[in-house]
Amino acid sequence: MKKYKLPTFLENQVEVQLKKLGIGIAESKKISDAVLRMSDFYIQNPDAQTPWKESWCQVAQIAYYLPLNYLRAQYVCDEAYKLSFFDPNTNCIEVGYGLGALTLHLGEVFRKIQGIEVSQTAHSFFQDIIKSQNSVSFNQVKKLEVDDKSCVCFSYSLTEAISVNQLKLADSILIIEPSTHQDARSLQSLRQNLIDEGFYAWAPCTHQGQCPLLLHSQKDWCHHRIHIDMPDWFLGIEKHLPFKNKTLTLSYLLMSKRVPELSLPQRQKVRIIGDVLEEKGKSKALICRGEEREFFSILHRDSKEFPHERGDIAVLCGEIEKKGNELRLKG
Numbered sequence: 001m002k003k004y005k006l007p008t009f010l011e012n013q014v015e016v017q018l019k020k021l022g023i024g025i026a027e028s029k030k031i032s033d034a035v036l037r038m039s040d041f042y043i044q045n046p047d048a049q050t051p052w053k054e055s056w057c058q059v060a061q062i063a064y065y066l067p068l069n070y071l072r073a074q075y076v077c078d079e080a081y082k083l084s085f086f087d088p089n090t091n092c093i094e095v096g097y098g099l100g101a102l103t104l105h106l107g108e109v110f111r112k113i114q115g116i117e118v119s120q121t122a123h124s125f126f127q128d129i130i131k132s133q134n135s136v137s138f139n140q141v142k143k144l145e146v147d148d149k150s151c152v153c154f155s156y157s158l159t160e161a162i163s164v165n166q167l168k169l170a171d172s173i174l175i176i177e178p179s180t181h182q183d184a185r186s187l188q189s190l191r192q193n194l195i196d197e198g199f200y201a202w203a204p205c206t207h208q209g210q211c212p213l214l215l216h217s218q219k220d221w222c223h224h225r226i227h228i229d230m231p232d233w234f235l236g237i238e239k240h241l242p243f244k245n246k247t248l249t250l251s252y253l254l255m256s257k258r259v260p261e262l263s264l265p266q267r268q269k270v271r272i273i274g275d276v277l278e279e280k281g282k283s284k285a286l287i288c289r290g291e292e293r294e295f296f297s298i299l300h301r302d303s304k305e306f307p308h309e310r311g312d313i314a315v316l317c318g319e320i321e322k323k324g325n326e327l328r329l330k331g
């Protein structure tokens, strides 16, 4: 199981940026108070702008949200690389880049990145952080101008900075959203709108059909989970918080006007979209491969180990039997 870790440069930047605010990275109680305030703000004002002018917001964004969103973005960019989703000849535009949790990864793919950010406070912290990565050529723009050569990217900024009408003009779109029921289901609906406008779903979906979780369930929402290994200073902050991140969850979408490269017959390729559930005599997990809401299962008598985890692409080979909504691998 892969564990995502912060790179040294980012840990250093967290320390440097906190110092500018007069806070040491080891002052975990002070930092956790700021995180709690930020979290309460997001819960009470789900559609409000991030209040960057407040020092508690700056502390929380630097020490808590930047590291976590950086790791979420790393997972999504890893998936994008695996699928050859990024076309370096497109122009990358990121909306609401904040401190650059996603930009820092996009800088490894695109020679130039354009970004829109309404907060100049966020931008000045960002400029310092991105400077530590010399290779990234970044340009702040005031207006979102999308054309058929654009790759438009969002990390936790779609609700605040949505511009769906412009999105449909793009070549490709990468969106990371919170893994809440509401945000994830809105993303699943946006996926359908984009398909109707001529886009192909590259990930997490492995098909162009309607989303099975929207079609057959009111309560399911598509989200993923990554395993993380956080440094001691971060765990120190979490110690004071009522919520901990043993694993990190996220919802995401990769869409493009380009046709995804599918080397296998489409219905053999499935995405594991649920945690592995242990039931009497079998292990099973929710999968996505088309419009049906289906599970993939393995009987314990055939194998004690379920070979996949949430987020994996699995290839269905061997003898598969369909039992109700279950695809069962015969041992």
Ligand SMILES: C[S@@+](CC[C@H](N)C(=O)[O-])C[C@H]1O[C@@H](n2cnc3c(N)ncnc32)[C@H](O)[C@@H]1O
Pocket: 049, 050, 065, 066, 069, 095, 096, 097, 098, 099, 100, 101, 102, 116, 117, 118, 119, 122, 154, 155, 156, 157, 160, 161, 162
């Ligand atoms: C929740 S923060 C996410 C920041 C960063 N992308 C991340 O993943 O950590 C949302 C960001 O979007 C910015 N934002 C909100 N509305 C915007 C708009 N209309 N245009 C550009 N940026 C916007 C906010 O200032 C804030 O920095």
